[in-house]
Amino acid sequence: MNKWGYKKRLVFLSVLTALLAASWIMTLVFESGRGSLRKAAYAWLPREAKDAADRIEISAARPEAGSPEKLELVRRNGVWRVFHDGAAYPAKEARVDDFLDALASRGAYPVRSSASPERLGLSEESASRITVRGGAGPPLLDLFVGNIDSSGRETYLRRAGGNEVRSGEDRFSGYIFSGRASWYDLAFIPEADADPAQVQRVTVRPPGGGPGEPLTLARSEGGWIISGVKNPDRPAAENYVRAVLGAGGEDFGGEDVQSRTFESGRLTVELGTGRIYTIRFGPPGESGRRPAAISVTGGSGVSGASPGCVYLVSEWTINRLFRPADFFESAASRP
Numbered sequence: 001m002n003k004w005g006y007k008k009r010l011v012f013l014s015v016l017t018a019l020l021a022a023s024w025i026m027t028l029v030f031e032s033g034r035g036s037l038r039k040a041a042y043a044w045l046p047r048e049a050k051d052a053a054d055r056i057e058i059s060a061a062r063p064e065a066g067s068p069e070k071l072e073l074v075r076r077n078g079v080w081r082v083f084h085d086g087a088a089y090p091a092k093e094a095r096v097d098d099f100l101d102a103l104a105s106r107g108a109y110p111v112r113s114s115a116s117p118e119r120l121g122l123s124e125e126s127a128s129r130i131t132v133r134g135g136a137g138p139p140l141l142d143l144f145v146g147n148i149d150s151s152g153r154e155t156y157l158r159r160a161g162g163n164e165v166r167s168g169e170d171r172f173s174g175y176i177f178s179g180r181a182s183w184y185d186l187a188f189i190p191e192a193d194a195d196p197a198q199v200q201r202v203t204v205r206p207p208g209g210g211p212g213e214p215l216t217l218a219r220s221e222g223g224w225i226i227s228g229v230k231n232p233d234r235p236a237a238e239n240y241v242r243a244v245l246g247a248g249g250e251d252f253g254g255e256d257v258q259s260r261t262f263e264s265g266r267l268t269v270e271l272g273t274g275r276i277y278t279i280r281f282g283p284p285g286e287s288g289r290r291p292a293a294i295s296v297t298g299g300s301g302v303s304g305a306s307p308g309c310v311y312l313v314s315e316w317t318i319n320r321l322f323r324p325a326d327f328f329e330s331a332a333s334r335p
Contacts, residue, residue, distance in 0.1 A: 228231025249311030
């Protein structure tokens, strides 16, 4: 072997060794980086604790009001309710589930300086607070939520009883400060029963309708039979049924509307499951909204409705629910 062949082979081996060393170093760097990311991923609520939660308490800091706004959600018989002034109102199950998911989702929450939590809005007096409970004993989570950082995208957080301050994406303020009504399920008929295919009959007594016969929509093979309508418009009838199933209030009324009479219009929805919803309306109040009360009979299982609640309903919704008979007349048969 001549010396030039030997040198070429030596150069080749040297380059190969350098490449292998570089590859090994890069592997260590990337593994270290991935390890750092795994360590940075942090969840406030253990995923397994989500199903154990049966009470959520939210205290929203309101300096302008002088005292925090408090919200209490309680799960009973597998159904979430909003408790307010001694009454229980139906809660949006999906919203509660999304909130618990946000608390249980892992994300980047690096540790920040633990000095001066007051400056970060994390003192017990100034912070908002989220407490998740599951039965008796210590809470599953007790979390202070402080100020938003200068970027406007991250917030400071710390666990109650601890000094460690973390910061991360602001996933919680939208839930904390959205107001009580955003947690209410204000639908007259719960989603579990709001299947258009199950509606067999709708009976409508409009406000001020008098003692005459009510308007009825009864399902028949291939369409609808509507009282007083010679040629029913099937799409109009089906759109109306969907509007009834999707209707609801704007808020719940308090004790001031509990004693009102509910004789200004009535709507009855009969389902194929045997369940019957009767929605009775009262006259408009000072706000222009009408109170509505719901009763539920028949069927099996828990309906999710809250017969004891009084809904406050806009006049726009009233107009959609109480259609005149000619609304359902086929366009081809109209004069």
